[in-house]
Amino acid sequence: MRGGAQGQLMLGSDGRLYVVKFRNNPQHERVLANEMLATRLAAAVGLTVPETEVVEVSAWLVEHSPELQVDLGRRREPCAAGLNFGARYVGGLMPGQVMDYLPEEQLGEVRNLAEFAGMLALDKWTGNANGRQAVFTRSARERRYTAVFIDQGFCFHAGEWKFEDAPLRGVYPRNAVYGGVTGWESFEPWLSRMESMPVERIWDAAAAIPPEWYGGAIEEMERLVETLEKRRGRIRELVEGFGKTERRPFAAWEKMQPGGKTALR
Numbered sequence: 001m002r003g004g005a006q007g008q009l010m011l012g013s014d015g016r017l018y019v020v021k022f023r024n025n026p027q028h029e030r031v032l033a034n035e036m037l038a039t040r041l042a043a044a045v046g047l048t049v050p051e052t053e054v055v056e057v058s059a060w061l062v063e064h065s066p067e068l069q070v071d072l073g074r075r076r077e078p079c080a081a082g083l084n085f086g087a088r089y090v091g092g093l094m095p096g097q098v099m100d101y102l103p104e105e106q107l108g109e110v111r112n113l114a115e116f117a118g119m120l121a122l123d124k125w126t127g128n129a130n131g132r133q134a135v136f137t138r139s140a141r142e143r144r145y146t147a148v149f150i151d152q153g154f155c156f157h158a159g160e161w162k163f164e165d166a167p168l169r170g171v172y173p174r175n176a177v178y179g180g181v182t183g184w185e186s187f188e189p190w191l192s193r194m195e196s197m198p199v200e201r202i203w204d205a206a207a208a209i210p211p212e213w214y215g216g217a218i219e220e221m222e223r224l225v226e227t228l229e230k231r232r233g234r235i236r237e238l239v240e241g242f243g244k245t246e247r248r249p250f251a252a253w254e255k256m257q258p259g260g261k262t263a264l265r
Helices: 030-044 059-063 104-109 115-125 190-196 199-207 218-243 251-255
Strands: 008-011 017-021 052-057 069-071 076-078 082-088 096-099 133-139 146-150
Touching: 017 030, 017 052, 030 052, 030 082, 030 115, 030 199, 115 146, 115 190, 115 218, 190 218, 199 218
Parallel strands: none
Antiparallel strands: 008 017, 017 082, 052 082, 069 076, 096 133, 133 146
16 A cells, blocks of 8 residues: 555454554654554544454465565555454445545535534644644445545654644645635534543543554553543644644635634634
């Protein structure tokens, strides 16, 4: 599969397709933990993300599958056997269409376009250091697309597990997806669900992650969860920071302010 983590498309024993990212990927082993934690938090607030699983890849399969390798620049090595991260492949085995890009004039065909605002809030909460990625899918019988938010590996600043809040990080490259934002109500119900999420829900998501995905650094995982709990009170501030950039992503919201001011409160 495309992408820096060099995921592999694999068929699980459950008959479903998964994009599998391996512990020895070129980015960092912690991107597996980031993927599972951030994706499950997104699912918990109702955002459209792939289902995630811990996928066990046998040593026998790696040994007998020459294509199961990662390119580390100066050398190649077999993908790590054992427990790895799997995200359900968008589209599955059924015929249909999956696009990683839609022309701007087709964005009106996306049934859940409003979710880009909710995903923006989650990316700011989790300190996504990468641009927001999404794919657009529809079955053979559907006329409208559904956006699915993928690739959460650079939340928490990838392998560094820190938060460097830059206004233009964790955002989708085109303003058109935020065209319907006219106020804080456009971020609902997802924003309120993040702000009021029981802390036990965050801990449960973290507890499901195999410790080998973060080097067994339990104390660091605990600090990460504690930081996430505290950061919920800053989500609106961070969204506002993006709104005030030269990109002016919330033009419709600005028009509703007295005198067209960019203050969004």
